Amino acid sequence: MSNIIEKDIVVIGAGLTGLTTSFYLQKNNADFLTLEKSDKVGGVIQTENENGYIFETGPNTGVVGQYEVVELFENLGSLCEIETPGKLVSKRYILKSGKWEAMPMGLGSAISTPLFTFADKLRVLGEPFRSAGKNPDEDLASMVKRRLGKSFLDYAIDPFIAGVYSGDPAVLITRYALPKLYRLEQDYGSFIGGSIKKSFKKKTPEEMKVTRKVFSVKGGLSKLSNAIYKSVGADKFILGAQNIKSEYVNGKFEINFTNSNNENITIKANKLVTTSGAFSLDSILSFVDNDSIAKITKLKYANVVEVILGFKNWNGMKPDGFGGLVPSIEKRDLLGVLFMSSLFANRTPENGTLFTIFLGGMRKPEMYNKSENEIKAIVEKEFMSLMKPSEFNPELFKINYHKNAIPQYGIDSGERFDMVDKLENKYKGLIIGGNLKGGIGMADRIKQGKELAERVCGF
Numbered sequence: 001m002s003n004i005i006e007k008d009i010v011v012i013g014a015g016l017t018g019l020t021t022s023f024y025l026q027k028n029n030a031d032f033l034t035l036e037k038s039d040k041v042g043g044v045i046q047t048e049n050e051n052g053y054i055f056e057t058g059p060n061t062g063v064v065g066q067y068e069v070v071e072l073f074e075n076l077g078s079l080c081e082i083e084t085p086g087k088l089v090s091k092r093y094i095l096k097s098g099k100w101e102a103m104p105m106g107l108g109s110a111i112s113t114p115l116f117t118f119a120d121k122l123r124v125l126g127e128p129f130r131s132a133g134k135n136p137d138e139d140l141a142s143m144v145k146r147r148l149g150k151s152f153l154d155y156a157i158d159p160f161i162a163g164v165y166s167g168d169p170a171v172l173i174t175r176y177a178l179p180k181l182y183r184l185e186q187d188y189g190s191f192i193g194g195s196i197k198k199s200f201k202k203k204t205p206e207e208m209k210v211t212r213k214v215f216s217v218k219g220g221l222s223k224l225s226n227a228i229y230k231s232v233g234a235d236k237f238i239l240g241a242q243n244i245k246s247e248y249v250n251g252k253f254e255i256n257f258t259n260s261n262n263e264n265i266t267i268k269a270n271k272l273v274t275t276s277g278a279f280s281l282d283s284i285l286s287f288v289d290n291d292s293i294a295k296i297t298k299l300k301y302a303n304v305v306e307v308i309l310g311f312k313n314w315n316g317m318k319p320d321g322f323g324g325l326v327p328s329i330e331k332r333d334l335l336g337v338l339f340m341s342s343l344f345a346n347r348t349p350e351n352g353t354l355f356t357i358f359l360g361g362m363r364k365p366e367m368y369n370k371s372e373n374e375i376k377a378i379v380e381k382e383f384m385s386l387m388k389p390s391e392f393n394p395e396l397f398k399i400n401y402h403k404n405a406i407p408q409y410g411i412d413s414g415e416r417f418d419m420v421d422k423l424e425n426k427y428k429g430l431i432i433g434g435n436l437k438g439g440i441g442m443a444d445r446i447k448q449g450k451e452l453a454e455r456v457c458g459f
């Protein structure tokens with residue numbers, strides 16, 4: 001390989017965002033290269049296969065919450081197959097007073113559920129008539145308390161936010177973290193009224209395909225990243241690209257890095273698209289001054305510990321649903337449990353049962369610093385008490401520590417977005433993507449990945 005390469009576009013990062021960007025760049029016959037520091041693609045999406053168990057070490061499921069998800073799978077055709085769980089597993093549990101309670105799915109169960117107080121159930125009837133909030137920077141906890149009441153915050157939103165953001169609703173700002181919820185209040189004056197009105201709106205054919213169903217991929221999520229990689233072509237990627245730094249010279253980017261053979265490479269490019277996390281940008285965008293880049297890199301990420309348990313003969317609580325979430329008010333060590341073998345078939349040896357557990361997050365950051373033995377002891381204690389097997393004898397026990405796992409869209413988000421705009425205007429051809437904006441879920445990442453490709457190609 002020559003040590004100086006000329007390209008129109010360089011993309012940094014081959015997680016789901018960078019892969020999707022690469023996919024649409026390739027579809028548009030763009031002249032590009034994607035640089036990835038790891039020796040494999042997929043970023044946090046990594047599926048493993050051990051002794052008949054197929055398990056995720058990062059995200060486990062996505063939601064078909066954006067049309068771009070459907071479109072991507074359609075484009076990939078037979079290269080990978082989307083998998084959605086059956087209706088039977090739509091049940092979700094919330095822990096209350098140490099006992100799993102099913103989240104209400106209809107009016108009857110909403111009235112009878114012990115999760116919410118009687119006063120708050122009555123209060124919900126008044127929600128459509130409550131006036132909209134005036135503070136655009138209101139945090140999620142205040143907004144939910146104001147509109148629905150404290151028990152809805154404690155036993156619905158708080159565990160939901162633990163499941164999605166590993167975050168704290170008192171820190172997340174609604175308009176950044178849950179923009180659709182924010183818009184319901186602002187546009188319709190009510191969550192309930194707005195949802196009803198929106199459901200009567202005529203949908204475009206694309207919107208009809210946004211089912212909001214949970215999805216994975218047959219054989220695990222890595223099949224999706226590998227399908228994109230295969231479709232784009234390995235020659236469009238440089239894996240194992242270390243110490244990426246860039247300069248902005250006469251309106252062009254010079255991207256320098258060391259390849260897996262320890263050679264120093266320079267790529268001269270007209271456009272540079274970043275899709276790696278905020279924390280990586282001070283070294284990658286080395287031409288940007290410290291004060292400016294700090295407005296982006298100070299974004300807080302939750303560290304998460306993910307534990308995978310596989311049982312040969314499970315005799316505890318029947319995992320008849322999606323999983324269970326633990327509200328912070330319950331003061332437990334787990335954030336939640338996913339019933340993976342109930343969600344998707346063929347992920348275990350015959351009669352096996354597979355669980356994924358999350359610990360840490362913003363709620364218990366100290367978990368990230370615990371040793372494997374300490375995590376094992378915590379998981380065993382919590383699992384015996386919450387899932388009630390007669391003994392704790394998993395044949396699969398995996399622990400994954402995720403540093404900088406989930407970005408927390410807090411009060412500093414506006415300043416961060418302004419700085420992204422400012423830098424993109426100042427350095428023509430620079431596009432800063434990744435999960436520092438545009439949503440954290442896989443569907444948001446796919447949507448943004450496509451948008452980045454469209455922007456950099458100018459269409």
Ligand SMILES: Cc1cc2nc3c(=O)[nH]c(=O)nc-3n(C[C@H](O)[C@H](O)[C@H](O)COP(=O)(O)OP(=O)(O)OC[C@H]3O[C@@H](n4cnc5c(N)ncnc54)[C@H](O)[C@@H]3O)c2cc1C
Nearest residue numbers: 013015016017037043044059060061276280405440441442
């Ligand atoms: C533990 C965990 C559980 C999750 N669970 C879910 C879930 O259930 N559902 C859901 O929808 N979402 C979930 N998410 C979120 C979702 O997985 C992510 O938002 C999404 O996969 C991120 O994709 P990305 O490409 O933006 O980032 P990443 O996957 O982080 O990819 C960024 C890539 O950039 C590379 N990179 C970083 N720095 C550099 C550098 N200096 N030079 C070159 N390359 C670099 C990295 O190696 C990586 O490959 C979860 C995330 C985590 C961490």
